[in-house]
Amino acid sequence: MASTVVVQHQTQPSFSTLTSSLSDFNGTRIHSQIQQYRRKVLQPKVGLQITASSEKNILIMGGTRFIGVFLSRLLVKEGHQVTLFTRGKAPIAQQLPGESDQEFAEFSSKILHLKGDRKDYDFVKSSLSAKGFDVVYDINGREADEVEPILDALPNLEQFIYCSSAGVYLKSDLLPHCETDTVDPKSRHKGKLNTESVLESKGVNWTSLRPVYIYGPLNYNPVEEWFFHRLKAGRPIPIPGSGIQVTQLGHVKDLARAFVQVLGNEKASRQVFNISGEKYVTFDGLARACAKAAGFPEPELVHYNPKEFDFGKKKAFPFRDQHFFASVEKAKHVLGWKPEFDLVEGLADSYNLDFGRGTYRKEADFSTDDMILGKKLVLQA
Numbered sequence: 001m002a003s004t005v006v007v008q009h010q011t012q013p014s015f016s017t018l019t020s021s022l023s024d025f026n027g028t029r030i031h032s033q034i035q036q037y038r039r040k041v042l043q044p045k046v047g048l049q050i051t052a053s054s055e056k057n058i059l060i061m062g063g064t065r066f067i068g069v070f071l072s073r074l075l076v077k078e079g080h081q082v083t084l085f086t087r088g089k090a091p092i093a094q095q096l097p098g099e100s101d102q103e104f105a106e107f108s109s110k111i112l113h114l115k116g117d118r119k120d121y122d123f124v125k126s127s128l129s130a131k132g133f134d135v136v137y138d139i140n141g142r143e144a145d146e147v148e149p150i151l152d153a154l155p156n157l158e159q160f161i162y163c164s165s166a167g168v169y170l171k172s173d174l175l176p177h178c179e180t181d182t183v184d185p186k187s188r189h190k191g192k193l194n195t196e197s198v199l200e201s202k203g204v205n206w207t208s209l210r211p212v213y214i215y216g217p218l219n220y221n222p223v224e225e226w227f228f229h230r231l232k233a234g235r236p237i238p239i240p241g242s243g244i245q246v247t248q249l250g251h252v253k254d255l256a257r258a259f260v261q262v263l264g265n266e267k268a269s270r271q272v273f274n275i276s277g278e279k280y281v282t283f284d285g286l287a288r289a290c291a292k293a294a295g296f297p298e299p300e301l302v303h304y305n306p307k308e309f310d311f312g313k314k315k316a317f318p319f320r321d322q323h324f325f326a327s328v329e330k331a332k333h334v335l336g337w338k339p340e341f342d343l344v345e346g347l348a349d350s351y352n353l354d355f356g357r358g359t360y361r362k363e364a365d366f367s368t369d370d371m372i373l374g375k376k377l378v379l380q381a
Helices: 019-026 067-077 101-110 121-131 148-153 190-202 224-232 252-261 283-294 329-335 343-353 367-380
Strands: 007-010 057-061 081-086 112-115 135-138 159-163 206-211 213-215 237-240 249-251 271-275 301-304
Touching: 057 067, 057 121, 067 081, 067 101, 067 252, 121 148, 148 190, 159 190, 190 206, 206 252, 213 252, 213 343, 224 237, 224 283, 224 343, 237 283, 237 367, 249 252, 249 343, 252 271, 252 329, 271 329, 283 343, 301 367
Parallel strands: 057 081, 057 135, 081 112, 135 159, 159 206, 206 271, 213 249, 237 301
Antiparallel strands: 007 301
8 A cells, every 4th residue: 555655845945045054055055036938148267277297108098088088188188199999989089168279179180099999909909009198087997807908008007086985985884975985896896896906906106086976068967957857847856855854966077177287286196085075965956056057046845755656677866865065175185186166157158058959968858757646646646
């Protein structure tokens, strides 16, 4: 027998009465003069300032989808020689929204390409040996055995910089996750954890960054896009449980800057750093922040018990249904890194340069929403 409290409709107060709580969760002071229903889109921050370092011959494993797109541009602007190792299924240079023709032309003329499959270990060894790279950024590596051919090919490698994940931490009642916390060898990110172990055992000069949830323009994971689809369609937003689960997002451009700041940095040698936004946010707060950033009215939030539904293989919500956030204090104190985007500004940057222009990675799928909302209507009848 279904519980009569499976789905809850919660009428949220307006932003004007949420100034304190939303400021606590995303670092943005919401001004009273910004009216809830005014179609006013926040303007994104532009320009990233990076201190120049000596020129390096750099290889990026991946680099055409999301993180690497922003990282490669920063490295090229610093004067490094940058080569992308990809399978060649996507152009190595595509003009970004908001990027001038001159900026794109300059980047395109300098970026280099090495076409191949990173799982073809013989090709990796031969091609990389011939190029003699100084530094490797591994953005798309998932398994430890993908790294060893790179290390074998480059015995004089100066630094190996790896994109890991905060998903390697063991679930804990004590948060935020810190770099010294216990890790979970059975997590779905165990391949990244094993990669870090291989890098340590090989004695290479390595640095690993562990992002939490990454968002921003070109995001191929349905993070902010999931909320934008529902806001654009004027639909209620289904949120599992109470909606007060706390999570954390980090902007892709802030992550790219962190990757640059560890380059040649002795303080980053053989170190792990969590990278994300400074503030944490509840699920409910994130839905409201997405609406504010994109200029949509206050959303209707519908809470439901996920255990009462069988969604099959479909994912009804883009975040793990738990508290999940990490401390970025080590990166701030050791590297001098600090995120430039607070949550609402970052979401505005993503919306204005991507979804708001009519571009997105996945079509809207409201089938799980309809299951949730349909049950709500039955219970209310």
